Amino acid sequence: MFKLDERLQRDTFPVASLPLCELLLSNNAHYPWLILVPRREGITEIHQLDHADRDQLWRESHQVSVWMADHFQFDKLNVGALGNVVSQLHLHHVGRRKDDPAWPGPVWGHGATISYLPEQVEEIKSAFPWTTAFVG
Amino acid sequence: MFKLDERLQRDTFPVASLPLCELLLSNNAHYPWLILVPRREGITEIHQLDHADRDQLWRESHQVSVWMADHFQFDKLNVGALGNVVSQLHLHHVGRRKDDPAWPGPVWGHGATISYLPEQVEEIKSAFPWTTAFVG
Numbered sequence: 001m002f003k004l005d006e007r008l009q010r011d012t013f014p015v016a017s018l019p020l021c022e023l024l025l026s027n028n029a030h031y032p033w034l035i036l037v038p039r040r041e042g043i044t045e046i047h048q049l050d051h052a053d054r055d056q057l058w059r060e061s062h063q064v065s066v067w068m069a070d071h072f073q074f075d076k077l078n079v080g081a082l083g084n085v086v087s088q089l090h091l092h093h094v095g096r097r098k099d100d101p102a103w104p105g106p107v108w109g110h111g112a113t114i115s116y117l118p119e120q121v122e123e124i125k126s127a128f129p130w131t132t133a134f135v136g
Numbered sequence: 137m138f139k140l141d142e143r144l145q146r147d148t149f150p151v152a153s154l155p156l157c158e159l160l161l162s163n164n165a166h167y168p169w170l171i172l173v174p175r176r177e178g179i180t181e182i183h184q185l186d187h188a189d190r191d192q193l194w195r196e197s198h199q200v201s202v203w204m205a206d207h208f209q210f211d212k213l214n215v216g217a218l219g220n221v222v223s224q225l226h227l228h229h230v231g232r233r234k235d236d237p238a239w240p241g242p243v244w245g246h247g248a249t250i251s252y253l254p255e256q257v258e259e260i261k262s263a264f265p266w267t268t269a270f271v272g
Contacts, residue, residue, distance in 0.1 A: 045213050047201035058194050065183035076223070077181050080216025084232055084240035087212070096220055104220035105245040 002039040005088040013121045015128050020056040021091075023064065025124055029114040031107055032072035032095035034064055037088065044087045057091065064093050071127055073097070082108055138175040141224040149257045151264050156192040157227075159200065161260055165250040167243055168208035168231035170200055173224065180223045193227065200229050207263055209233070218244055 004022060012024035012035060020040075026033035038057055043049060049057060065077055074095030081091045094107050101112035140158060148160035148171060156176075162169035174193055179185060185193060201213055210231030217227045230243050237248035 045201070045205070046215055047198055047205065047213070054194065054198065055191075058190065062183055062190065065181070069181070069183065076219055077183070078216065078218045078220070079182055080214065080218065080228075082214045082216065082242060083212055084214070084242075092216075106218060106220075106242040109241040 002041050004037060005086050005090075007086050008035070008037060008088065008090060013116070013125070015125050018060045020053060021060050023060075023128070024090075025116075025121060026092075026094075027115055028107075028112075029116045029120065030101055030112055031097075032068055032074060033107070034068060034093045036060055036064065036091040036093070040089070043089045044083055045089065046081055046091075048089075061091060061093065067129060068093060068095055078106065080106075080108075138177050140173060141222050141226075143222050144171070144173060144224065144226060149252070149261070151261050154196045156189060157196050159196075159264070160226075161252075161257060162228075162230075163249075163251055164243075165252045165256065166237055166248055167233075168204055168210060169243070170204065170229045172196055172200065172227040172229070176225070179225045180219055181225065182217055182227075184225075197227060197229065203265060204229060204231055214242065216242075216244075 008024065012026050015023040015025050021036040021038050024035040024037060026035060038049065038053060040049065040053065046054065061079065068077065072095045074097050076096045078094040078096055081089060083089065096103060102110040144160065148162050151159040151161050157172040157174050160171040160173060162171060174185065174189060176185065176189065182190065197215065204213065208231045210233050212232045214230040214232055217225060219225065232239060238246040
């Protein structure tokens with residue numbers, strides 16, 4: 001049975017359950033930062049997913065990316081699966097601005113953090129169009 | 137016309153021309169580090185590729201990942217498209233070891249670099265099975 005990693009659970013807010021993945025919002029208001037976690041037990045690498053799951057992961061990643069580019073203001077999208085600290089497979093989507101604290105370096109391992117206010121989380125969750133774009 | 141970014145060209149060795157991408161070896165012997173660059177002009181984000189190109193990018197990424205896991209020794213594969221410094225779309229595949237200089241942080245922006253010897257580059261290039269797995 002799939003169980004979300006405890007650190008991912010602690011550091012994020014749930015946004016939506018997509019066909020393959022849980023979509024999470026990283027609790028760091030410095031960056032628009034969404035994370036896809038395939039509901040597959042024991043998977044740590046993208047290439048361990050079977051072909052159908054990989055196709056679906058990239059479909060969901062594309063939809064998240066397009067939505068982020070439409071909804072947030074940023075200069076560059078960073079997409080990556082690292083997993084050096086949390087090994088459960090998870091795919092980051094981080095909107096980067098040239099005036100953000102970590103630019104041009106990566107956000108992972110950078111200390112700057114601002115927690116969201118509850119109403120900010122609700123605004124993002126309610127704006128996410130999962131009911132139309134992501135069914136099926 | 138597609139032209140490889142000058143910094144990518146300077147910091148890598150060409151390994152193979154795959155159906156969509158140039159496959160490059162990062163000139164840093166600390167990590168097995170391969171980079172896919174789609175031969176598409178003016179593209180900076182994965183989600184700007186059309187559907188067929190995205191499918192092909194992920195197919196090539198999968199084949200590179202599986203080959204790296206088979207050929208090199210590492211504990212975790214980091215896959216990511218950042219582009220904060222070099223905006224031309226390029227997708228990193230970095231094999232990470234728990235005793236590598238940047239672990240558990242990301243390699244991007246980490247200063248440790250060891251240039252390859254020419255014979256090491258040739259060994260990696262000749263081991264890459266592009267003639268069988270990557271045609272078509």
